Amino acid sequence: MGRFVVRRVLQAIPVLIGVTFLIYCLVFLLPGDPIRALMGEKQDPHLALVLRARYHLDDPLVVQYWHYISGVFQGDLGTTYTGRSISDIVAQRFPVTLKLALTAFAFEAVIGILAGILSALKRGKFADNVVFVATLFLISIPVFVLGNVLQLELGVKWKLTPVAGIEDGWPTSYVLPGLVLAAMSMAYIARLTRTSMIESVRSDYVRTAIAKGLPRRRVIGIHALRNSLIPVVTFLGMDLGSLMGGAIITERVFNLPGIGGQLAQSVSLREGPVVVGLVTLLILIYLVANLVVDVLYAVLDPRIRYE
Amino acid sequence: MSEQIIERPVPADGPTAKAPEPDGKPERVASLWRDGWRDLRKRPMFLISGFVILCLLVLAIAPGLFTARSPFSDGFCDLQHSMDGPTSGHLFGYDVQGCDIYTRTVWGTRNSIIVGVVSTILTTALGGVIGMLAGLWGGWADSVISRVSEIFYALPILIGGLLIMSMVGSSNVWTVSFVLSILGWPQVYRIMRGEVIGNKYNDYVAAARALGASPMRIAFRHILPNTLAPIVVVSTMNLGVYIAAEASLSYLGIGVQSPAISWGLMISDAQDRWLTSPHALLFPAGALSLTVLAFIMLGDVVRDAFDPKLR
């Protein structure tokens, strides 16, 4: 098990370096001079020089990247051109996005899995059809439409939920944005759980469990469910990363001061270091989530553990 | 000892025993497609989504057939009508600029369809070819390509889109399609590579190799046909996904730019006025949802019909 984890960690490192380098290139190939963007047309030539030197702007890209990545490995995400520590920005913004993503994650896991199980057990019946139609809608209605409409209907018109912002704290301010962010994944989880549950209900080992005279609760709850959750857990883990990405839209709709909003703002302001820092963080979370999934996978499926 | 080779009179499988298929592979693949197609035609979901998609294609190719007005003509928008509700002759009402929403929704179809189709073709071609090569080559080439694909895979589509779109600068349907393809190919790549590796060691491929078939012939005649079904399934499903992604990027202001028409852009413009004039959001959002729904449904039925594992 230990070796398994170490191997996965080692495999993740080149991906992390590759992604950050890719983003670094993308960001610093952005058209426009960041110093000019910062100081406007009336730039002080001396200050500009100092800044260029501090941010290694005149070095080749690879050298710049080297300075950057070695900082990251020492826990230093760098500073903005205006001198603010990016770590501070992260400390301020990140909890919002994390709370949002985890809320959404809880929604999609709980509702999605339950709906999927219900759908599988009532296959072809009314409940199955209801879940099916609901998943179709959740998948096809874009998040920003769903978010806007729910925000205005529930928040503005009916005053059931906060309209925007995070003044009411967790959970109140995060329930609706979390649900909206979770919507599409929830539908996929429900479908995946259903398919995988149907497959395992049909399997030989479930037939054996029935032949053993086990009560239905036990047949479904232990023998079928545990196997059918393996692919679901994989999806959930992979999805944590895309939830952080999807948060861009949700944060914008609900005006939440999270990473997504900051990212969009920094991209348009050409704040390269911020963009790279934030994206690196998101990728890091994605990779860690994948790592956790791999380990969890091995816990759930002994066939992988002993390979 | 040859007498120990036992030929038992017990072929066939299950209650609906069919004649055992000859082991020749092309027949098997052909029958998969034939069975799949026969299966498809019987499904109401296929007929419904197929019909909707056909309508959308016609709308995209010839919007002029459905509306006399052109959204790009002078005097198309009239600020006096800003946010006016539906009236006869203007069934969907007016948007904030006083433009006819019906005409703009109809004309918006083209950009959505272009992005969906072009991105799907590009990702399928890119992911398919790279996946095929990685699967066939194996070894260190495969490792390198796979790591590179993981790098792109790790980049969420919206964040990657945000970065690349701001780098590219000019945003139109073609750059959006390009960006979505750059970010989307690893998914097709993974499936293709998996299928190729899975098929590479099949007995009939070994047989073909033993008979001296060239690598090209093995790849195209023996491996490719077997990998197509899952690729087609995933690509069909992606059509809807890319159309939704374009709308999201446009909504964020980094996709298609005005004066080009995009449903995402229309929704973005109308979002604040939902409570007073819901029509401005409802119609483009409805069109977008319907389009995505049609492609998702198509993807569903195609998967059910062609993925024998899920039958």
Place this chain on the structure above:
Amino acid sequence: MTIIEDAVPATRHTDDERTPLLEVRDLHVEFHTREGVAKAVNGVNYTVRAGETLAVLGESGSGKSVTAQAIMGILDMPPARIPKGEILFRGQDMLKMSGEERRKLRGARIAMIFQDALSSLNPVLTVGYQLGEMFRVHLGMSRKEAKAKAIELMDRVKIPAAAARVNDYPHQFSGGMRQRIMIAMALALEPDLIIADEPTTALDVTVQAQVMDLLAELQREFNMGLILITHDLGVVADVADKIAVMYAGRIVEQAPVHELYKRPAHPYTRGLLDSIPRLDQKGQELYAIKGLPPNLLRIPTGCAFNPRCPKAQDICREQVPDLMPVTERDGGELPGRASACHFWKETIHG
């Protein structure tokens, strides 16, 4: 249709003591599919007594496994349906029992061994857990007691180092060992009847014999009834007491095991026997029954075997032959024998 109870008039029994362990009467099972109704079992009758081994022989799709699943009560209903028939366990019709009553019989009184132990054991649970479950669910034992019992069972089926392997997962065992675990699971609560559905098909030939021997030994020890379902005539010869040959959902011939080998009374049985390779016929071409097993959606009229039968006449295409007692040429009784062929006389004596 005449009901032949074991086709042995002498053993008709009314007193409780002689009530057979299991009696299947005129059982019908059909599957409702998109293409139509597949008639998998069409009036099967057989009995099994304590300590007795009945081998049910037939090709895939002959209804032998479906009958077994109906007895176990593990058919998926729907699509399966039992329109007609009785399954008496110790004289009680199980088809009339409540779901809960049947569940309590399953595993405890009637147990089943499946063909492919790898897929039939749950891959994510340890074998100890899966064996112990029997004791926990049916006898309400604690986890700890159940595990001790599991080790005891594994010892009993001769799995080496049972105590050390109780926490292993199915994929960590060899095929033969896995099948032993399946057997242990079936034996756990010392049931009265075991149904073994092709228990050795997935195993190597040498392991097959070991597993069969073990099964036979344990059956003697506990005096259990055993239904051995197989398509392999070779497996049957040593262990079975009597054989029922199935074709297209019916029993076409029934006989004590050695009688059947010596003198088959149905052309299908003869075809099966002739297609076994034999050392004394080395060099000769192996016989194979021509044609394919019937499509259960469209079973041929008359005798279902008629399209493949070398002896088929017009009557075979028109009239379904009943399962009738088979006698000697002079009318002398052949106890336990029956055949469903219009031309059984020609087949057995000719």
